[in-house]
Structures are given as C-alpha cells and as structure tokens.
Amino acid sequence: MPVSPALAEDLAAAVTMLYEDAELALIEILRRALAEGIDSPRWAELKLRSIGDLRNAVETVTAALQTDANGAVARALAEAYGRGRQAAVAELGALNIGRELQARRVLPGAPAVDRLAASYAEDTRPLYARITRAVLDVFRGVTSRAAGAQLLTGQSRRDASQRALNEFARRGVTGFIDRAGRSWELASYAEMSVRSVTARAAIEGHIDALGEIGAALVIVSDAPLECPLCRPWEGEILSLQGPPGPHTVRLDHAIQPTGLFAARRTVAVHVAGSLPEARAAGLFHPNCRHSLGLYLPGVTTRPPHHATPGTGYEDTQRQRAIERQIRAWKRRAAAAMDEDARRYAGAYVRRWQARARENVAAHPEVRRQPQREQIGRAR
Known part of the structure; x- marks a missing residue:
C-alpha cells in the first residue's frame, strides 16, 4: 500500500504526550513554589532563597524528559521505518518482487533509523536548557515585582503570581526558533519535530525497500484539503534518485508481452522532479495528507483530482x-x-x-x- 506521514501519526502522538506531561509538571512546580508561604510578610525573601530548590526540581523534570523522549523517539522511528517497509511489501504483494522483499527481513536498526534518531536528539537539545531558563525567569519576575506592585497598584502578591502563572500557562515554554525563523512553544515544537521525523522514517523505510528491488519512480496521491506547499506535487511522478526538475523519460512497460516474436513495449513518462527535491520544497510536511506509492510504467494511472471545497x-x-x-x-x-x-x-x-x-x-x-x-x- 502507499505510504504517508499518517502511517506514523500514533507513534508521534505517544511521544508528544511526554512533553505535555512535562509542561503540566512544570506548571505545578511553579504554582507550588509561588503559593508556598504567600501570606508571609517575608514571602519575597523566602522565594529568593528557595530558587536553588526550584532549579533542581525543574532540572529533574527536564533530564527525565530528555531521556524518556530520546528513547521513545528511537523506538518510534524503528517502528515507523518498519511500517514503511511493510507498506512496500503490501504494495508489491501480488508480485514476485514483493515476496522477495518480504524474505529479506531487514532489521529495524537500519542506518536511516540511527541517522534520524541522532538528528532528532541534536535538533531538540536546545529545548532543555530553555525550559529551566523560562521557569526561573517567571519565578524571578514575580518575586521581584510583587512587592512593588502591591504598593503602587494595590494588587496582592497572590494576584500578581496568578497573572504570571496565567501567562506562562497560555504561552507555555516559548522561545524555540526553527530554521524558518518561526517561534514555537515547547509542546507544539516537540509535536512538530516528532511528527516530522517519524513521517520521514516511514517514508524512508518505504523508499529504501522499493530501491532494493530496483524501483525508480513513485507517484504522489491527490489529497483533498491540500496545502500550498503540496499542491504542485499532487498526482505527479517523481524519481527516487534522478535529476531535479521536470523531464520526460522512455521506459519499458511494466507488463511485457510474452511469446517468441512479441515486440518490446515502452512508454513515455513525464517526471515532475525528484523525491528529495519535492520533500525539500515541503511535500510530506508534518500533518501532510498525501501518500506515496510505486509507479509502474504503463500500469499505474494518475489519481483522480479532488477539488478542494471552498477554503x-x-x-x-x-x-x-x-x-x-x-x-x-x-x-x-x-x-x-x-x-x-x-x-x-x-x-x-x-x-x-x-x-x-x-x-x-x-x-x-x-x-x-x-x-x-x-x-x-x-x-
């Protein structure tokens, strides 16, 4: 069957929960730290003295999150890669090459899995230092402003603490900038990263398996509700490793006539570009609805176009x-x-x-x- 990012969505959701649980734990740690002794006249002084304890509590959460997330992602990538391979086996199930592919039983610890796991760990490494910094910034800001706010505005330190907690809960741990310059909060950034890397693993498992049996071309589905990044590639044929840019090639028909005097059949195939080129342009981004399937010259037909309703x-x-x-x-x-x-x-x-x-x-x-x-x- 064709492969798509949706093939690994459940794996990404399980990992994302780790980050959401950590964020809730951080909110609770900060809430308790601010609430403790809040009616004491020495509250601000006590808070400044307890900042070391707060740092330790936050660093314990972030260290556990980093360990758990990296381990869970490595397992998810191996599973996603395996699913991608099995999708190729299912797609070729009626052919001898499909049975040959099944017999190879490539282990899930493929180089592609290790490479993607290392890439994820490196991309998310800055998250963990930012978490501690963000929580401590909120804590210091509240404790330093609370006394002055009470004198100038009549706002109680409880109200000041609640306002800061509200803002922290609304924004989450922010400040993560991706390669496109966009700012993210912790859970959303983690979800985007995990969805992206598990989808890549599933797709790479699929195309690696197709490459092993000599497949050269794949075709992109036509999905409803497509985004502008994917729209140019809908229903198009792509080469797995060929040159970028549109070009036409003449290939053997996938089904050749039999018989002593049967003439060899060929077909002209318009190739829109290469798969790496399409992915670099945004195809198979997180939450992408498209799938990728094997293209057999003269046999595979382009998918029907689904008109996107309204906006x-x-x-x-x-x-x-x-x-x-x-x-x-x-x-x-x-x-x-x-x-x-x-x-x-x-x-x-x-x-x-x-x-x-x-x-x-x-x-x-x-x-x-x-x-x-x-x-x-x-x-």
Whole structure:
C-alpha cells in the first residue's frame, strides 16, 4: 500500500504526550513554589532563597524528559521505518518482487533509523536548557515585582503570581526558533519535530525497500484539503534518485508481452522532479495528507483530482488554532491558585469548545479530533 506521514501519526502522538506531561509538571512546580508561604510578610525573601530548590526540581523534570523522549523517539522511528517497509511489501504483494522483499527481513536498526534518531536528539537539545531558563525567569519576575506592585497598584502578591502563572500557562515554554525563523512553544515544537521525523522514517523505510528491488519512480496521491506547499506535487511522478526538475523519460512497460516474436513495449513518462527535491520544497510536511506509492510504467494511472471545497485548508487550520486555545485554557486551569481562577479558565475552555463545534458544523470537510484538545495523559 502507499505510504504517508499518517502511517506514523500514533507513534508521534505517544511521544508528544511526554512533553505535555512535562509542561503540566512544570506548571505545578511553579504554582507550588509561588503559593508556598504567600501570606508571609517575608514571602519575597523566602522565594529568593528557595530558587536553588526550584532549579533542581525543574532540572529533574527536564533530564527525565530528555531521556524518556530520546528513547521513545528511537523506538518510534524503528517502528515507523518498519511500517514503511511493510507498506512496500503490501504494495508489491501480488508480485514476485514483493515476496522477495518480504524474505529479506531487514532489521529495524537500519542506518536511516540511527541517522534520524541522532538528528532528532541534536535538533531538540536546545529545548532543555530553555525550559529551566523560562521557569526561573517567571519565578524571578514575580518575586521581584510583587512587592512593588502591591504598593503602587494595590494588587496582592497572590494576584500578581496568578497573572504570571496565567501567562506562562497560555504561552507555555516559548522561545524555540526553527530554521524558518518561526517561534514555537515547547509542546507544539516537540509535536512538530516528532511528527516530522517519524513521517520521514516511514517514508524512508518505504523508499529504501522499493530501491532494493530496483524501483525508480513513485507517484504522489491527490489529497483533498491540500496545502500550498503540496499542491504542485499532487498526482505527479517523481524519481527516487534522478535529476531535479521536470523531464520526460522512455521506459519499458511494466507488463511485457510474452511469446517468441512479441515486440518490446515502452512508454513515455513525464517526471515532475525528484523525491528529495519535492520533500525539500515541503511535500510530506508534518500533518501532510498525501501518500506515496510505486509507479509502474504503463500500469499505474494518475489519481483522480479532488477539488478542494471552498477554503478547506484554511478551515482546517482554523480548527487547529481553536484546539491550541482549548489546550492553553486547560493549562491555565491547571495553573489556578484558587477555585475562582479555576472556574474562570473552565468557562473559556467551554467557550472555545463551542467554537470548535461551530467550525465543524459550518465546514463538513473539517473533522473534530477530541484527542487534540486534551493535555497530558488524557490525550
């Protein structure tokens, strides 16, 4: 069967939960650190003295997260790569080459898996130092401003602490800049990274398997609700290792006539470019809906084009934005220092959930995914 990033989505979700759990743990650590002794006249002094304990608690969480995430990602990559290979076996199941591929039983510790695991570990290494810095910055900021705020504005240190916690819960641990210059918060950056790397593993397992039996061409599906990055490659034929750019090649027909005097058949194939070229341009980005299948000259037909209804892609992105708001308000509820703050956050959770239902009702091509509205282990 064809391979797509969706083949490894469940693996990415399991790893992403580690980061969400860590973020909730950090919110709880910060909430407790600020709440302890909050009515004492020596609160600010006590907070400054306890900053070492806070640092140790945060570093314990980040060290465990780094170990658990790297291990989970390595296992997920091996599984994703294996699924990609099995997709190739299933795709070629009716052919002798498919049975040959199955018989090879390549071990999951392929060089591609090791390379992707090392790449992920290197890309996410800066996350962990940033986590400690972000939590301590919030803590120092609250304790240094609380006394002055009380004198100048009448705002209590509890209110000042709650406001800082609310902002921290809303934004998460921010400051991660990707190669395109975009800023991310911890859980979203981790999810993007994990989805990307597991999808790459599944695709590489598939194309490695196809390469082993001499396949040279693949074809991209035509998916509804495509994004502008993928649209140019829909339904197009790509070479696994050929030159970039569009070109036409003449190849043997995949099914040759038999018989002593049978003439050899060839077909002209228009190739839109190479697979590495298409991936570099954005094909198979995280959350991509496209799949990739083997192209057999003269046999494989181009997929039918699915017209995207209205502004379908924009509608799905609006749903993703609503999901982020729901998760942000759930984090804020977790950061509440009293019942009033918790109820206030809960009301906004319900308000954004209503918007999610309205967006789905107004756009039939958009599906609601409740698991994307959850945080931590409930997801």
